[in-house]
Amino acid sequence: MKQQQYFYHFLFREKVNKQLLTIGLLTGVGYLLLLRVLFPFPSFYADSYTYLDAAAEQQPISFRPIQYSEFISFFHNFSTSDLPLIAGQYFSAVLANLFLFFTCTYLFKLPGFLKKIVFALLVFNPLYLLTANFVLSDSFFCSLTTAWIACLIWIIYKPGIANILGQLILLLLLFKLRYNALIFPCFTTLALIFSKQNVWIKTGVAIASFGILFILMDKISDTTQKLTGTRTFSAFSGWQMASNAIHVLRNQPADTTNFDSEQRTINHFVINYLIDKDSLKVKEEEVTASYIWDRQSPLKQYLNYYASLDNYTDTYFETWTALGPVYNTFGAAVIQQQPLAYIRYFVWPNTKRYFFPVMEAYEQFNEGRDSVDKLAARFYNYQSTNIDNRHASLHIAALAPWKYLFPVVNTAFILLSLLYLITGRYRRQSRLFNQVLLTVTAFYLGNLCFVSAVAPNVFRYHLFVITLLLVFGTYLGYLLANKKADVS
Structure with a gap:
């Protein structure tokens, strides 16, 4: 409680911080008003309608x-307008960024001018405003991840019940938003190792962090089995696994000796698809998710075949779900058989794609359309399916630079981290700062490796990375530029 009072004093009674907090909140209000004037409608993408359908x-x-559909439903309770959702997404970003900013500047010193620069990068940056204007899970995932990292920093510094419970709740929400949060408890465990508390408490919190995810996985599997007849935690993961495996098969054939009859049939569909060059819509070296969604892909062709079987009368979603475990087994068989080919043809190109990201949904406003699907118009009570997108080019122009800034920010952070280690500057800094930096760096690398190994990288999946690198990259740059600098 005492430490929380100190932070309260730092935040609300120190004149500079109180001013920055006020500026941050007022800027958020002003930005949101400007957004609604320029863009009275949010941007919808193909994924948006899946979320909306589940919410409706x-x-x-x-x-x-x-989880994102549940967020949509929650904000829809306040108004049938889309404004509560967009406002909720944006102010979640504002509050999370302020939480991380004040946490870091409370624990680690920065010169006044650098402190204001970091503040500006987190608060005045239009990236957070514009990404919040999409009906997609990206903005919430970025905000919650930022807040979760801030909780880990507090756990390392001086753990308390509020911080521990906060990270558990955030972890649960993050996992329900995106399943790549499955690896997040690993970094909670690292933070706990660094924290000063009883080993049994550390062990208990680490077990709880993993435990709540496995309990949730079991619950989702039960629900899926009850509603579709197929027990699986994530059918999408199975489709993704098979899609990834096709990247291997389009370069090297599989040895089907140990495949079962179903796997051989799927492989036959893949071979026929790849033979027909006209249907191969992607370059051989390109990493893609089109095999999951393209109607002509072998996975969709096999779904149609599977659904046509005499004894099969399920709905499309039930069929799609039933094939999740089937495709997971098939994809795993191909990848385990040729792991080096998988690294060569999927993981390595996908890692390069991380540093030179595809903007995907952010390439255009509302997919370049001046209308939305009837589902969105009905859900948000639009007068028609036509929307006002007269400033779409401004939306695109404001996001476009990040295609080039993202690799710069990532490369700069990696180089600064290496220099910090090589030059031995870490010896001059407090154990706390080094532990926090190590946790953030481990999280950065872990996320990069995990996502690059399991799913095609696109820019919007890594918004939270920008937030972390802007903050800690500034700290590293300051420490390296000033030999006697000390942030402790």
């Missing part, structure tokens, strides 16, 4: 993780 029908499961 109050579905307990969907093609994608259900």
Whole structure:
């Protein structure tokens, strides 16, 4: 409690910080008003309609993780307008960024001018405003991840019940938003190792962090089995696994000796697809998710075949879900058989794609359309499916530079981290700062490796990375530029 009072004093009674907090909140209000003047409608993408459909029908499961649909439903309770959702997404970003900013500047010193620069990068940066204007899970995932990292920093510094419970709640929400949060408890464990508390408490919190995710996985599997007849935690993961495996098969054939009959049939569909060069819509070296969604892909062709079987009368979603475990087994068989080929043809190109990201949904405003699907118009009570997108070019122009800034920010952080280690500057800094930096760096590398190994990288999946690198990259640059600098 005492430490919380100190932080309260730092935040609300120190004149500079109180001013910055006020500026941050007022800027958020002003930015949101400007956004609604320029863009009276949010930007929709193909994924948006899946989320909206699940929210409108109050579905307990969907093609994608259900948490974002639950957020949509929650904000829809306040108004049938889309404004509460967009405002909620943006102010979540504002508050999370302020939480991380004040946490870091409370624990680690920065010169006044650098402190203001970091503040500006986190608060005045239009990136957070514009990404919040999409009906996609990206903005919430970025905000919650930022807040979760801030909780880990507090756990390392001086753990308390509020920080521990906060990270557990955030972890649960993050996992329900995106399943790549499955690896996040590993970094909670690292933070706990660094924290000063009883080993049994550390062990208990680490077990709880992993435990809540496995309990949730089991619950989702039960619900999926009850509603579709197929027990699986994530059918989408199975489709993704098979899609990834096709990257191997389009370069090297599989040895089907140990495949079962179903796997051989799927492989046959893949071979026929790859033979027909006209249907191969992607370059051989390109990493893609089109095999999951393209109607002509072998996975979709096999789905149609599977659904046509005499004894099969399920709905499309039930069929799609049933094939999740099937495709997971097939994809795993191909990848385990040729792991080096998988690294060569999927992981390595996908890692390069991380540093030179595809903007995907952010390439255009509302997919370049001046209308939305009837589902969105009905859900948000639009007068028609036509929307005002007269300033779409401004939306695109404001996001476009990040295609080039993202690799710069990432490369700079990696180089600064290496220099910090090589030059031995870490010896002059406090154990706390080094522990926090190590946790953030481990999280950065872990996320990069995990995502690059399991799913095609696109820019919007890594918004939270920008937030972390802007903050800690500034600290590293300051420490390296000033030999006697000390942030402790």
